[in-house]
Amino acid sequence: MHTGETEASAADGWERARQLNLANWNERASVHGQDRYYDMAGFLAGSSSLRGTERRLCGDVAGRDLLHLQCHLGLDTLSWARLGARATGVDFSDVAIGRARLLAAQAGIDATFVQADVLDLPADLGDAFDLVVASYGVFTWIGDLDLWARSAARALRPTGHLVVVDMHPLAQMIEQRDPLVVDFPYADDGPHRTSSESTYANPAAVLRAQTTVQWAHSLGEIVTALTGAGLRLELLHEHLSTDRDDRPGVFALGDDGRWRLQVWDQDLPVLFSLTATKNCPAEGIRSVQARG
Numbered sequence: 001m002h003t004g005e006t007e008a009s010a011a012d013g014w015e016r017a018r019q020l021n022l023a024n025w026n027e028r029a030s031v032h033g034q035d036r037y038y039d040m041a042g043f044l045a046g047s048s049s050l051r052g053t054e055r056r057l058c059g060d061v062a063g064r065d066l067l068h069l070q071c072h073l074g075l076d077t078l079s080w081a082r083l084g085a086r087a088t089g090v091d092f093s094d095v096a097i098g099r100a101r102l103l104a105a106q107a108g109i110d111a112t113f114v115q116a117d118v119l120d121l122p123a124d125l126g127d128a129f130d131l132v133v134a135s136y137g138v139f140t141w142i143g144d145l146d147l148w149a150r151s152a153a154r155a156l157r158p159t160g161h162l163v164v165v166d167m168h169p170l171a172q173m174i175e176q177r178d179p180l181v182v183d184f185p186y187a188d189d190g191p192h193r194t195s196s197e198s199t200y201a202n203p204a205a206v207l208r209a210q211t212t213v214q215w216a217h218s219l220g221e222i223v224t225a226l227t228g229a230g231l232r233l234e235l236l237h238e239h240l241s242t243d244r245d246d247r248p249g250v251f252a253l254g255d256d257g258r259w260r261l262q263v264w265d266q267d268l269p270v271l272f273s274l275t276a277t278k279n280c281p282a283e284g285i286r287s288v289q290a291r292g
Helices: 003-033 042-043 052-058 075-082 094-107 145-157 170-175 219-228
Strands: 066-069 085-091 113-116 131-133 156-169 175-176 192-197 211-214 231-240 259-263 267-270 271-279 287-291
Touching: 003 211, 042 075, 052 131, 052 156, 052 271, 066 075, 075 085, 075 094, 075 131, 085 094, 094 113, 113 131, 131 145, 145 156, 145 219, 145 231, 145 259, 156 170, 170 175, 170 287, 219 271
Parallel strands: 066 085, 066 131, 085 113, 131 156, 231 287
Antiparallel strands: 156 271, 192 211, 231 271, 259 267
C-alpha cells in the first residue's frame, strides 16, 4: 500500500470515529440535565459544579481569560464565570453548545460558547487565554494526544497555564472490582469501538447512537505529549481518593465520605491532576507522589 493510501485510510478512520462520537454526544447532550446527575436547578439557584481540585489548581480566576475545553453543557464554564473569569467553553457537539448558551441566558451569566473540535480550534482562540482547563472525561476521547497538546498550547498566552484533572489510566482499565475484571488497556494501542445503550448521567435513557470510539493513554504518554508541545510541567498529582463516584460499581465509598479504588486491599489512583506553563525555562518536573 502506498503512503498516500495509508494516510487517506487513517484520515477516513479518524473521521468515522469523530462522526460516531459526535452522534453519541449530541444525543447525550439532549438527555443530560434532565436528571439528578447534572443539578441544573441547583446551579440556577447559585451552586457551583466545580470540584475542589481544579479550583485549587487554577487559583483566583477573577479577571483572567479562561478557556474550558470539551465543556459539554457548560456548567463548569459558567461556574468559572461566576468566579469572575472571562470564560469561553468549547465543545464539538452543536447540541451541547446550544444547551450551554441557553443555560447561560437562564442564569444571567456572561460567557462565550464555541462549537469546535478541540483538535482544530479556531484561529481567533490562539494566544488568547491565561488559563486553559480540561477536566473529567478528557483524554479517552482523544485519538491524537500530540495534536490535543499543541492545540491547548496554542490557545495559551506566553506564561499561561494549562490545568487538567482526569480519570487515572489505571482506573480506566477496570470494568469490575469484585471479582476483578480488567477490560481496557493502560497505554495507547489504537482505537477501541464500544457500544452502550445508556449514559452515565441517566442510565434509564436508551440511546439510539450507541457506538463510540475511545482510546487508552498512559500517564507517560500524556506528559510526553504536553512537554513536546512546548509546555513545562509544574505539577503532577495522582489522587488515591475523590469526592464523587466517577466509576459506579468500581469505586467504593469509605467511612470518610471519599471514594476509592481498592484492589486486594490496596488503594489505586483514581484521578490525576497536572499543571503546565507555556514558554517557561525548563526546570524539570515536580512530581507530587500519590496521596489522597
